[in-house]
Amino acid sequence: MERVNSITKKIGEIYFSLLSPNELRKMSATKVITADTYDDDGFPIAMGLMDPRMGVIEPGLRCKTCGQRVGKDKCPGHFGHIDLAMPVIHVGHIKIIRDSLRSTCRDCGHLLLTKNERENFIEEIKNYDREGRQKTYLFKQIVKDARKASKCPHCGREVGKIELDKPTTLRENGKKLTPSEVREWLEKIRDEDLPLLDINVKASRPEWTVLTVLPVPPVTVRPSVTLQSGERSEDDLTHKLVDVIRINQRLQENRDAGAPQLIVEDLWELLQYHITTYLDNQTSGIPPARHRSGRPLKTLAQRLKGKEGRFRSNLSGKRVNFSARTVISPDPNLSINEIGIPIKVAEELTIPVRVTTHNIDWCKEMITQKYDPSITAEYVPGVNYVIKNIGGIKRRIKISDRNAEMVADKLEVGSIIERQMMDGDLALFNRQPSLHRMSMMAHRVRVVPGKTFRFNLCVCPPYNADFDGDEMNLHVIQGEEAKAEAEILMKVQENILSPRFGGAIIGGIHDIISGVFLLTNKERKVPIEVASYLLGSVQYHGDIDVQKEDGKKYVMGRDIFSTILPKDLTIRFKSKTYENIDSDEAYVVIKNGRLLQGTIDENSIGAFKGRILDRVIRDHGMDAGRAFIDNATRLGIAVATMFGFTTSIEDEDIPDEAQHKIAEGLDDAMKQIRKLVKAFEQGELESLPGRSIEETLEMEIMRVTGKARDMAGEIAGEHLGLENSAVIMAKSGARGSMLNLSQMSGLVGQQAVRGERISRGYQYRTLPHFKKGDLGASAKGFVGSSYKKGLTPTEYFFHSMGGREGLVDTAVRTSRSGYMQRRLINALEDVKVEKDGTVRQAGGQIIQFIYGEDGIDPTRSLNGKSVDVDRIIEEVLEEA
């Protein structure tokens, strides 16, 4: 909306370098010499850690360096410095120091390479630069080659063996090198040799890796907090700096007083420890510095590193305005691209609107109106703020009852009003974890009473949402460009087809499928009164066939369903309900938008495999697809409401004779298993090819138990017909499966852990209820009872073991796949398809010459294939 009044500049190059001691002193606002922070009166001590020359944190106080305050004119803070009594090695640069020492001479500072070798490497570096190749390996090679020299080729000095004693101690031939000695050595390295050590001469010198001056970050970086008790609590960095200054002081005093070498060295090492932990408190090899409470201090490296660090938490992940979060709940009366937002949310979230000559009257009205439930039941959007631009300075005016009239009167063209949300606005709706692009879609707003976000049930699968307390986020679109982009790319109907496989991911679910099933199965006749209600639910206008029977008027269920079909739809496919039956009745036949026969179920309107849905989207576009899903939702729900649909535990009842039959089958299976075990024990069991006898026994038993379960399922299935609600749900694809039902009424079957019968627990047995070495069915986790009948204690235990494995598996899988996805996203974040069809990285490097090798957008493909040959043949044949 706003145009920035500044020149855009492009960064051509960026490099990182070391700070030299001189630079450090130059940028320092003050030298810090006192370890204390505040005096008894609560004022910061001069040349202490809270010196006001390093910036201020209390509002109202002025910085002594720049004279600015915290609040309005923003003093950014200024660095100070500590002069170290003795040099100290910087842990972050220890590898550079080690390599530099290893590849140079201690006496003359020359690189330990002959003239010839040196020249060769310089040439090689040039080559690498020209070809744009990574030089890391080459630099490693230089150090490796230089280390090989036993004598300096320039001055003939014997080369010592440099070892790094982690984290910061260096030894030459086993003798400790003090940081001073290291620094002296590094100083000798010639500028000409630095490029061979991967050091930029213009930017850094190797000796700067050994600190003689320590920068003290501005106070604003490590603010102290005042507790309610008036006590001050200092930042971790300040604590650490106090330690550094204290030891530094003691070191200086002792050295100046001519204390014994041993004491000085001890203090020196202590100073090294404090500075090392100040930089990184997780350096391996040394204990982390701790707070008085025992909590490890959060020092410089810890502020930046990891998930809670500055980069991932504050720079890549920012908190946003104009967003809302609340519990979600279902509302089948909304369209799939709508979202119901509570009035409370709508009143808080705003959209900026620029006042123009065309809309000024409307804007004035908006400012003066306000939602008041005591006056109008209907929600009325108002205005929260007016932003006036007076001579280049923006002023925000909050609208209240008192000033509304006045502000509206004075409203000028060019101001911006921030109006509350109203019906028809576009907003982004999101549920975490956002695993695919359908996790964030644009919805049209409908302001509704209540306190939850509401949306159509069909959009649960893309968000992976349910209503057991899930919360979701809403973002209001602020600019016109963003709105246009969301409109084209992010609306729900634009995302019905998943780019993963080119099929619909949004479709009818649950009651919607049950509903249309009831309407279309078995020549359903609907009394005219009910039919008119159903037709009303989809707002049908037009004629419909009415039949008469016994003086009563009926409408065929399939004719009612036909009203939501496009007029030119012709298709024939098998329904899910009768997928295992091979007769004409199993097929759904639709001609010119009329359902002639067949049962509508998941194979017609469901996500993933809904054939009608798929065809509607392909032939009539996304908007028609949306309308179809909306109508199917309303119709399905209306049918379920009118006809009634319920299930109870009685739905799993099967007659006594069926139960006897199952029991007999079970007995047979048990007998078979006993026989197998006996054969095994007597060594008569013949092993299968490539298996041991034990494995053969296990496989045979698993086969028998599997067969027993199938048998029970079959017998139960014979007695569970389509008049049964639970069966309707399972067969139509609304919810559940026939396996679930057979486990409830037949038997549960073999429980497994790691794909095998349960064999863990006690020595040679699973539970103390069994004999040692028992290989029978019940001793190894076979559950012969049904859920309805109830499980025996041992069966229950085995069932829990199987169940627990499932839980553990999902827990392990989510964390692992989450990390895998993070790495993938980081690797692929700026890969995109260019205008010429190539897939390229940000730098223009080609990854694929044609996207997917065929240039096909998966959402426009038919299950991954670019051309639907069958359909073309069908259409051509029809014409002929």
Added chain:
Amino acid sequence: MAKKKKIEPLKNITRHELVPDHVILTDKEKQQLLTEYHIEPSQLPKMLTTDPVALSIGAESGEIVKITRESYTAKESTAYRLVVEDNK
């Protein structure tokens, strides 16, 4: 100095059914390719001089190899790789 180990090329590796067709581009074809995609050679995918196929077809650093392979989605697909020196 980095030393180069001579690697003996495996015999007839290109005739194996799993090795796709590799052809070295002529200078003219190379120029054509670069102008077609508006790219520098360095923007192409790379292939090492020590790659078994590069060794057996005798591709040298700086040359571009055209690879024709069977594709699941498009039956046949072509890709190009720039031959570069190995880092070792």
